[in-house]
Amino acid sequence: MIDEMELRLRGTDLADGEITFASLETLARALQLLAIRVGRHLTGQEGPGRSTAPVERATELRLRGIAAGSTVLTIAVGEDDVLAEGLEHRTLDGLFDVFAGIAADRPPSWTTAPIGEATVSLIEALARTSTECDLTSNAGRHPTVRLSPRTASRSVWSVGSSTPERRPGVSVSGWLDLVDLRRSRFRIRDRAGNDISLDQVANVADAAPLVGDVVTATGEATVGSRGQIVGLTGAVVESTPLPGWTQTALADFIADATPPPAGGIVGVSHDEVTEFLALIRE
Amino acid sequence: MTRAVPASLVVVDTDVFSQVFVSTAGTHHRDLRDCLVGRLPVIATQTQAELLSWPRLRKWGESRTRKLDEILAATTVVPVTPEVIEAYVTLQQGDSRPSPVASPPPRMPRVRPVLLR
Numbered sequence: 392m393i394d395e396m397e398l399r400l401r402g403t404d405l406a407d408g409e410i411t412f413a414s415l416e417t418l419a420r421a422l423q424l425l426a427i428r429v430g431r432h433l434t435g436q437e438g439p440g441r442s443t444a445p446v447e448r449a450t451e452l453r454l455r456g457i458a459a460g461s462t463v464l465t466i467a468v469g470e471d472d473v474l475a476e477g478l479e480h481r482t483l484d485g486l487f488d489v490f491a492g493i494a495a496d497r498p499p500s501w502t503t504a505p506i507g508e509a510t511v512s513l514i515e516a517l518a519r520t521s522t523e524c525d526l527t528s529n530a531g532r533h534p535t536v537r538l539s540p541r542t543a544s545r546s547v548w549s550v551g552s553s554t555p556e557r558r559p560g561v562s563v564s565g566w567l568d569l570v571d572l573r574r575s576r577f578r579i580r581d582r583a584g585n586d587i588s589l590d591q592v593a594n595v596a597d598a599a600p601l602v603g604d605v606v607t608a609t610g611e612a613t614v615g616s617r618g619q620i621v622g623l624t625g626a627v628v629e630s631t632p633l634p635g636w637t638q639t640a641l642a643d644f645i646a647d648a649t650p651p652p653a654g655g656i657v658g659v660s661h662d663e664v665t666e667f668l669a670l671i672r673e
Numbered sequence: 674m675t676r677a678v679p680a681s682l683v684v685v686d687t688d689v690f691s692q693v694f695v696s697t698a699g700t701h702h703r704d705l706r707d708c709l710v711g712r713l714p715v716i717a718t719q720t721q722a723e724l725l726s727w728p729r730l731r732k733w734g735e736s737r738t739r740k741l742d743e744i745l746a747a748t749t750v751v752p753v754t755p756e757v758i759e760a761y762v763t764l765q766q767g768d769s770r771p772s773p774v775a776s777p778p779p780r781m782p783r784v785r786p787v788l789l790r
Contacts, residue, residue: 433703435710477697484698501703563711564681583693583709605713607681619707631681631713655697656740663731664696668688670730671723 394468394483395529401461402522408459414520418464419454421516425509426450426468429485430478432503435585435621443586449478462521477654480530487533489513490526494538496547503615507548514540514548532660561612563587563620564631569602577628579608584654588622598628607631683712684751687720694744695724715749 403410410418430450434443449469456465468486469479488499489510498507517524517540526536565581570588577589577598589608592598598606610626685693692702693709716724724745728738751757 480697561711562681564713565711579711581709581711582714583706583712585706585710587711615707620710655693655695656737656744657697658737659696661692661696661698664691664698667691667727667731671687671726 392529393471394480395455396466396468396483396486397525397527397529398464398466399461399525399527400464400517400521401524403462403520405462408457408462410457410462410464410520414516415454417516418513418520419452421509421513422466423450423452425489425506425513426452426482426486428503428505428509429489430482432501432506433478433481433485435587435615435619445478450482477657481654483528483530484533487526487528487536490536490538493540493543494536496544498548498550502548502550504550507550510548511545514543514545518543556614557624558612558614558620560609561620561623562607562609563612563623564605564607567598567602567604567606567608567628569599572599577602577608579606585619587620589626589628590622590624593625593627601628601630605631681712683709683714685709685714685716685720687716687723690714690716690720690724690748691727694748695727695741713749715751717751718753721745721748721750 400410403414405411427446427450430446434446451469453467454464455467457463458465468483471479485499489502489506492498492502493510493514498510502510517538522541523537523539526538527533563579563581565579565585565587568578568580570576570578572595575590575592575595577592579587579589581587587608589610592608593610606628607630608623608626608628610623612620613622613624615621689705692698693705694714696702724741727733728741733741
């Protein structure tokens with residue numbers, strides 16, 4: 392099911408169900424920018440460069456309708472099952488976290504500088520349009536968030552953007568993807584669905600035939616804002632040696648040349664996990 | 674034949690596996706996913722057994738059960754060998770510092786991501 396969110400704008404100084412084109416444009420730009428930055432953050436694609444197609448597809452916002460009852464914007468979030476990862480659902484979760492953060496003047500702990508900046512733009516756009524907003528979703532896992540954009544703090548969203556930390560001699564493993572052979576750029580997707588960019592790969596000729604295989608790349612790591620590895624520079628890419636006890640599963644992945652699905656099973660929520668873990672601990 | 678274990682291999686316990694690979698509640702597990710960046714996760718036999726019991730314990734339907742089977746089929750399980758048992762005993766007895774092994778026998782260790790070296 393496509394996730395939808397409903398943004399109810401109160402105090403617009405217009406008739407119910409109306410919004411000016413100028414306000415709509417500003418709001419749409421700000422909301423889309425925030426969505427794509429949340430999506431990039433969730434997939435470890437922070438930093439410069441164009442977003443990958445799956446992230447763009449999963450975070451694309453589409454206006455489905457404008458209704459009365461104050462002014463209600465119905466917005467669809469992403470395509471369904473992008474790469475079967477549920478990235479669109481996670482993006483919606485992230486957007487709700489940010490809206491709740493605006494309401495409480497307390498950014499989520501995972502807020503990065505780009506997300507903080509996009510959030511301030513969104514607050515400004517909302518403040519120009521309305522005095523109060525409610526955000527709800529059809530997903531059934533988010534409580535309604537109510538916020539007052541004109542009084543919401545901007546300063547708490549200023550997250551420092553320092554030069555990223557670099558760490559030499561880091562190895563990462565996963566399925567190898569080719570990005571741009573001429574620029575020696577590859578990407579590794581790990582089992583958890585994280586993407587790790589490989590720039591200036593040192594042994595391109597050896598790496599190219601390994602596309603689709605499970606490989607290990609060793610090089611200088613760029614560390615993201617949460618301390619996670621986001622990319623390697625100058626990496627040497629090698630086939631991953633498997634231990635002798637490895638049963639067929641991992642060998643099968645290599646033969647299939649596709650990473651196993653990431654993103655979990657639809658319907659298995661945090662509560663379901665908690666219930667299960669409680670049962671097996673009894 | 675014995676070959677070197679890749680440094681990127683990591684053993685994950687039932688808690689971590691269920692939250693990261695089975696649940697869809699993504700952003701809540703960002704910290705766990707960050708720990709697994711560039712890692713090849715493997716699970717212990719005990720974790721495999723616990724996860725296989727999930728559909729029965731929680732009365733899952735066929736579709737969800739099949740999806741879990743697919744996820745597990747794509748996951749490498751550390752076999753129970755004399756070396757693994759010996760390593761387990763060593764972890765249980767050999768160190769008085771706080772251990773990543775949280776549960777006593779008979780349950781196999783529930784560990785936060787730990788490198789297998």
